[in-house]
Amino acid sequence: MSSPHQLTCTTAIVDADTARIAVAGEIVFGSSDALLRVVTELLADHPVRRLRLDCSEVTFCDSYGLGTLLAVHRRVGAVDGVLHLENRPPALDRLMRRTNTFQHLVPPAEPERRSDR
Known part of the structure; x- marks a missing residue:
């Protein structure tokens, strides 16, 4: 049985230290x-x-998806890497702020966008 929620992940090795995964759909x-x-x-x-997750095509993220992003963060940290959530939609930033997970998922060097709409 296929899931009604579509999620695609397109992986690219950028260089020896960096990979990028374009995530599209619902997490x-x-x-x-x-x-x-x-x-x-x-x-x-x-x-x-460095693992860069391009979230520009993410249409929705629920609490299970947020838990998955935290698990991704732990897996990347286990290999002494850093996770970068790039091109985050405002709804994802709001979810992370409301659940106090923003500081865990976004490195301090990245600015926090204000999107309280």
Whole structure:
């Protein structure tokens, strides 16, 4: 049975230290395990120092998806890497702020956008 929630992850190795995954769709209970699987396989093959998740095409993230992003953060940290959530939609920033996970998922060097709309 296929999930009604579509999530695609497109991986690219940028250089020896950096990989990028373009995430598109909903990071939710029915789909986010695929993201964690892609990250786990990538790190097994290429333990990069920087993993950039391009979230520009993320349409929704629920609490399970947020838990998945935290698990991705832990996996990247386990190989002494840094996770960068790039091009975050305002709704994702609001979710992370409301759940006090923003400081865990966004490195301090990255500015926090104000999107209280």
